[in-house]
Amino acid sequence: MELENLTKRYPGSPDPAVDSVNMEINAGELVVFVGPSGCGKSTTLKMINRLIEPTGGRIRIGGEDVTHMDPVKLRRKIGYAIQASGLFPHMTVAQNIALVPRMVGWPKARITSRVEEMLDLVGLDPGEFHGRYPRQLSGGQQQRVGVARALAADPPVLLMDEPFGAVDPITRDHLQDELIRLQHELHKTIVFVTHDFDEAIKLGDRIAVLRERSHIAQFDTPEAILTNPADDFVSGFVGAGAALKRLNLSRVRDVEITDYPTVTVDDPLQEIFNRLRSSGTNEILLLDRRGRPYKWLRRGDLMRAKGSLARAGTLVHDTVTRDATLRDALEAVLIDNAGRVVVTGRRGEYTGVVDMETLMNSVHELLEADRLDAMEHQHELEETRAEQTHHEQEGTAGAGGEAKA
Template identity: 85%
Template sequence: MSTGSAADGKANGGNGEAAGASIQLEGLTKHYPGTPAPAVDNVHMNIKAGETVILVGPSGCGKSTTLKMINRLIEPSSGRIRIGGEDVTDMDPVKLRRSIGYAIQSSGLFPHMTVAQNIALVPKMVGWDNNKTKNRVEEMLDLVGLDPAEFRGRYPRQLSGGQQQRVGVARALAADPPVLLMDEPFGAVDPITRDHLQDELIRLQHELQKTIVFVTHDFDEAIKLGDRIAVLRERSHIAQFDTPEAILTNPADDFVSGFVGAGAALKRLNLSRVRDVEVVDFPTVTTDDPLQKIFDLLRSGSTNEVLVLDNRRRPHKWLRRNDLGLVKDSLARAGTPVNDTVTRDATLRDALEAVLTDSSGRVPVTGRRGEYIGVVDLETLMNSVHELLEADRMDAREHAQELAEHKARQTSEEQEGL
């Protein structure tokens, strides 16, 4: 499928990847036989090339139906779909689907195929040769943070839920599509794994600049991932289509306010990333270091605590000076396990939650393979919270002043008219 030649149809991709393509939905409607009202009614939406757009709304509002009409897993009853300026409404739907990445909840991997075979599926269908396909599988596994040598020969049942979802994303991106559709892809994993998968998607999008349309019922997830959010009513009627910050600070009506919920200032922590604040170094040792070196460091008085890294330099446990009494010939019984880590692409809200659940008062920051980079502490995060709260108070005061001035003008005009 061509992604169009219009100047605004494509985004600039990095690392030789195909760029994202613009998407236009024009009067898109789905009416199932025997039902009085359409499931999706006359949707108009313009999605920019390289943009992540989130569809969020109550269950049954038609958001997944709208998504599936883009690659025609569900055929529209009427309306047009343009991708990169090209009308794809009447093209061969199988050809269309092979040119659009698609990731779903629970990954949708074929259980009888290895990881490598799952990822290679679409490249082989579109005619890539064996060598190019093999290299692409290796590249995709590395891209989603899985060691090709360790994972290429495994079967889905041998993977954790989070690993399966990473492979699902790798498969969706394998043939280098300009568009990636994602239907609640992280809904079936635990909250910590979900946070890390969201961070991984943010990192991938920063590198690849695909056009992503993502369905979720979780407004916090929408804020975290989206360049723009479409809040949908019944039949996919658009209540508001705007940036996360605009929706948080100025919801269009009570329906949208209900999705925003309480604590808008704290939700705005989802708009800032760990990379936006200071990540500092912290004393570290490794599980391979001689015990005497660890003892000397903790007894030197320069630090009361060190972060123990495993043999892959991943955060393992916190070791404090008063833990030394438990150390005999190994570190096995001493120290407190690291409960959570965050990446540079994690939101400040994720980081704050991780810090508050860890007795150390800080959270390790890690790279794409979980390797230690630095730490973010509670003081840094609380300063960010206070700045957001103060900004909200300033906005509220300015809004109140504008209302007062408007009311005063109205009163003056009424008096002049008497």
């Protein structure tokens, strides 16, 4: 995708809302626009699918200039997900997802199959959610359906305008992880707008930090922006604790995930007790009938169970997926008194555990890498300055010799 001198002027305003944006976005890349409120990031996004008509400039997608094509046809080729999902309340989940495929003339059988495929893709059971209405869904479930609808017609480009901004922090983390997983599977070209720099670091292959009128302050990888911000404006977005922010660049799948002794709610109490005794640990993880983490059980809990696990143990309150960042995992571990967090799969099933020691080792490795990078950068600066001083001295000596001659 190419944006060439993309500009938007509104009548009566002396300055453009968006001023000559030039940008190239690679196929399969997730690019995040981040900047202060009112800087023009959402306006720039909406010009790509012509929800807002550009005043000037060009938009090319796959080499094709789409600036003057029928905007309705253009939008059917571009997925669009917004804050609070934007689902039609009078339509079922299935009808919402089927909307664009039906408009572009897909046969009914293909649409039905695609709806089930999309629900499964975003981690919702087709049998359970197919006939529900948006009001019967949680905020997180609505956002998942919104993403499924945006992807239903298999568009090459997906635009996302602060899609997770209206949900609670825990749900937001899980939705971000889901988007990362989806992108690994689908390799769409995604342009994502947010005002949250931590979200930008977590999601973006590259980040465009925008000033007023969508002027690009820096357009680079998260690592480059964290370690070498272009100026004070970008540094203000990075803020304090850049090394800790880098925890958003590493995933749970990048560290050691250990197995843990588990039992299920259908196992007899004596078998659970025997499993705990033979495990060599002080606790065991109880899974529900779908293999999802349910409770942590300690020896004392089993002694007091008296034939029933209904009131025994401690509920598992927080989990992370393999696509969660190390920062997410560290926060979950710090909240948990026992210093570990359960890792789950796409349907919430148990896959392993990450503990505090593993995470702290990773933090120390990141800090050491940052320290070495800083030393190398400082060394390069000193060499550059020394070289400049040497050239200046040679120039002064040469000028002196010419003057003397």
